[in-house]
Amino acid sequence: MQAAAAMTDQATPVREPVYQLRNVGKTYARNAITALEGVSMTLTKGSFSSVIGSSGCGKSTLLKIMSGLIPPSTGRVVLQGRPVTGPRRDIGMMFQQAVLFPWRTTLENIVLPIEIRDGKAAAKAAEVQARELLELVGLKGFENTYPSELSGGMAQRASICRMLITQPAVLLLDEPFSALDELTRDFMNMELQRICTSRGATAFLVTHSIQEAVILSDVVYVMKPRPGRVAEVVPIDLPRPRTLDMMTTPKFGALVEHIRSALDKEAFK
Amino acid sequence: MSNLETIADRSPAAEDDTVWTEHSSWIDRVPRAIQMLFVFVVFVLLWDTVTRFGFVSPIILPTPLETFNDLIFVGKNLVTGGYMLPALWITLKEVFYGFLLAIAIGFTLGVIVGETAFGERAIMPYLVAIDTMPKVAFAPLFVAWLGFDIDSKVALAAFIATFPIIVGTAAGLHAADTNSRNLFKTMGATRWQTLVKMKLPMALPQVFTGLKIGSVGVMAGAITGEFLGGGKGFGELIRTAASQLNTPRVFSLILYLSVIGLGLFAFVSWVQRRFVFWHKERVSAGGE
Ligand SMILES: Nc1ncnc2c1ncn2[C@@H]1O[C@H](COP(=O)(O)OP(=O)(O)OP(=O)(O)O)[C@@H](O)[C@H]1O
Ligand SMILES: [Mg+2]
Numbered sequence A: 001m002q003a004a005a006a007m008t009d010q011a012t013p014v015r016e017p018v019y020q021l022r023n024v025g026k027t028y029a030r031n032a033i034t035a036l037e038g039v040s041m042t043l044t045k046g047s048f049s050s051v052i053g054s055s056g057c058g059k060s061t062l063l064k065i066m067s068g069l070i071p072p073s074t075g076r077v078v079l080q081g082r083p084v085t086g087p088r089r090d091i092g093m094m095f096q097q098a099v100l101f102p103w104r105t106t107l108e109n110i111v112l113p114i115e116i117r118d119g120k121a122a123a124k125a126a127e128v129q130a131r132e133l134l135e136l137v138g139l140k141g142f143e144n145t146y147p148s149e150l151s152g153g154m155a156q157r158a159s160i161c162r163m164l165i166t167q168p169a170v171l172l173l174d175e176p177f178s179a180l181d182e183l184t185r186d187f188m189n190m191e192l193q194r195i196c197t198s199r200g201a202t203a204f205l206v207t208h209s210i211q212e213a214v215i216l217s218d219v220v221y222v223m224k225p226r227p228g229r230v231a232e233v234v235p236i237d238l239p240r241p242r243t244l245d246m247m248t249t250p251k252f253g254a255l256v257e258h259i260r261s262a263l264d265k266e267a268f269k
Numbered sequence B: 001m002s003n004l005e006t007i008a009d010r011s012p013a014a015e016d017d018t019v020w021t022e023h024s025s026w027i028d029r030v031p032r033a034i035q036m037l038f039v040f041v042v043f044v045l046l047w048d049t050v051t052r053f054g055f056v057s058p059i060i061l062p063t064p065l066e067t068f069n070d071l072i073f074v075g076k077n078l079v080t081g082g083y084m085l086p087a088l089w090i091t092l093k094e095v096f097y098g099f100l101l102a103i104a105i106g107f108t109l110g111v112i113v114g115e116t117a118f119g120e121r122a123i124m125p126y127l128v129a130i131d132t133m134p135k136v137a138f139a140p141l142f143v144a145w146l147g148f149d150i151d152s153k154v155a156l157a158a159f160i161a162t163f164p165i166i167v168g169t170a171a172g173l174h175a176a177d178t179n180s181r182n183l184f185k186t187m188g189a190t191r192w193q194t195l196v197k198m199k200l201p202m203a204l205p206q207v208f209t210g211l212k213i214g215s216v217g218v219m220a221g222a223i224t225g226e227f228l229g230g231g232k233g234f235g236e237l238i239r240t241a242a243s244q245l246n247t248p249r250v251f252s253l254i255l256y257l258s259v260i261g262l263g264l265f266a267f268v269s270w271v272q273r274r275f276v277f278w279h280k281e282r283v284s285a286g287g288e
Helices: A002-011 A059-066 A106-110 A112-118 A120-125 A127-136 A152-164 A182-199 A210-216 A244-248 A250-267 B002-010 B032-052 B064-079 B084-115 B117-132 B135-146 B150-173 B178-186 B191-229 B234-243 B247-275 B277-285
Strands: A017-028 A033-044 A048-052 A074-079 A091-094 A170-174 A202-207 A219-224 A229-235
Touching: A017 A059, A017 A202, A033 A059, A033 A074, A033 A202, A033 A229, A048 A059, A048 A210, A059 A074, A059 A170, A059 A202, A091 A152, A091 B178, A106 A112, A106 A127, A106 A152, A112 A120, A112 B191, A120 A127, A127 A152, A152 A182, A182 A210, A202 A210, A210 A244, A210 A250, A219 A250, A229 A250, A244 A250, B032 B064, B064 B084, B064 B247, B084 B117, B084 B150, B084 B191, B084 B234, B084 B247, B117 B150, B135 B150, B135 B191, B150 B191, B178 B191, B191 B234, B191 B247, B234 B247, B247 B277
Parallel strands: A048 A202, A048 A219, A091 A170, A170 A202
Antiparallel strands: A017 A033, A017 A074, A219 A229
């Protein structure tokens, strides 16, 4: 555990830390399951990290703790110098399904976080930014469409806009594109990379896809189940910006193979 | 590419369109209105046969023609402002106030029970217990408390219609999924904001289901109240006609009442389509 923490710190030593987790553990009181144990990591400003691991190894639990949705049982979570003790405005979160509300138009859905934070007038004023964001993700012209008329990929892009409208310092993504087909997914991942770079946002992605983790990340955390902990930290030193072509390079292949064997080892231990 | 095209061109399948139609029974192609008319005609013919050849005494079951004539008579009486119009007006008032009261109480209790843990744990069991009682049996009590005027009928109508609205509202408030709840939490929404901007809109389809069931119950409540507690409403007209063995009148009065009930139900459905426009699929499918 200590080793893992040390490695994290070494991965990108020069940049300013945004998110710090120290020895985070979680035991669900209801069923006494230890979902997480001794997880330590440091996310630096503008970095992209992914966590990968078998089903049930505590990835969603980790994300919920980081976002302040549930408290950890042990350890310390600090975001931008302040401990996380509940939902925070500098955190943007995205879920596996696009959670759009069917009685609001796309635009109204996107300004919802502003409406909740600062009221209706502020939400009205934020529509300018919302339109810019929609253009950024290629949804121009769908401002007044209701979510039922959007495809799965379009709905996910709209959720990205909603996450970005509050200009959060970190983006927490729980398998955001796993419901999409592979082509759309690749496209969305490249979009995500572009958005993160252009905004200098720090991103943390939960995924089941090794390729997705490698192509997007600076660091990949490989998790081990029962209890969930970080087994290996794999720095990805592919050049940026990443392109889909890189997926055919030997270096990419080697990294994927490395993570796959690490996962295999953990899965059958 | 060109190779493939040549092969495709030569194959016999490319020469003819394989257009075909799904076979459907001829009866499915008859317009709905005609199907409904058919059932109606068969029903009236059967009814006519049964009464015309004396299988059933005319006191028990009037002929269709008698009933039709009486429908015209009652209709004329209502349109020309005869003695039945004030009676109809009274019943309409009972239904209207009863429904308003049921909506106000039902919605409030539904929110308390559906939103607060205290309501769910401490109040819900009592509501369930009361709901299982035969509510009509309370009519004499309401008469004793509120008198023979419309108040006691309004109370009974509201009493019957309140429970489906409570259940619909409470169940609807539980309909919000974990992702939506988590999203509102991460946005830092207050409990009030979560209720007003997420849970209540999500509950609307079920609230309206409760309202529709309530709209049927409110009619039954008002008429039962009139049967058991007197007054000058439509229920009293039915009771009088029945005691005079004027069965055609009873039938036509019931038909007029059902038109009112249908109207109320249709009105609630119309409001639902206006406000829950985003829930189209299930609105049209679940016409109750
Ligand atoms: N609310 C909860 N109450 C009790 N136990 C829970 C709860 N949520 C998760 N768990 C348990 O914690 C463990 C980790 O769950 P978690 O959802 O974090 O896994 P995951 O890595 O996200 O899995 P997946 O890849 O399938 O989404 C599981 O064993 C699960 O049973
Ligand atoms: Mg998960």
